[in-house]
Amino acid sequence: MTVATLRAAFAGLAVLGLAACQSTSSEPPAPQPVAAAQQPSYVTRPDFRLPEGAGCTGELARFRAVMDNDLATGHVNREVHGRVMADLRGPEAACAAGRAGEASAGLRAVKQRYGYPS
Template sequence: MRKIAPALCFALAACNSAGPAPGPMAAAPAPGASAYANLPAGVSPPGFRLPEGSGCSGAVARYHAMMDNDLNSGHVSQSVYDRIKVEIGQASAACQAGRDGEAEAMVRASRSRHGYPQG
């Protein structure tokens, strides 16, 4: 058993090794402002879906799409959107630099700061 323990430690360490940072995901294009033109305030266009994906790139893409939707549907003012967009940009830069944990924490902090539940 004592001879197996070091080998097991190395095997488990390999599971947690830092690999290359995931590249930015190609997010589904967000509906343009014109898609909201004939809708009542607060309503998303038919077929609106949040981007899928994992890790920091998925979290950044979903938060960005959510904020674009909230701006276009009238849930958030332009000034608040502009502040959040800067925060999303900072999280995206951290993600692209391979700082996944930091990027995801930045998204969580921004969502909390602006009243968006974690999802």
């Protein structure tokens, strides 16, 4: 075979390959149906703000807000959220009784148990 024949053969194959990529359908694809149930957004709302506050009261309020946000965005399910809230009762009672050190240690233990940074 000559070089000219090889070039013509490759050009013909390229044209056939490109022609196979062309769509012959004139109808656009049908839109996908929207799910009826509301799915979690997995993104924190832009108006989300952590609560202010000092000491153990502020720490506990901020962690509760993080957990509520994680539930709303689907990062934790209702069962885990409920367990975390139940586990926070001890640190909250200690904080209310003026035992800030015990409350902070309890909060740190809850965070570690569920994989949150302390």
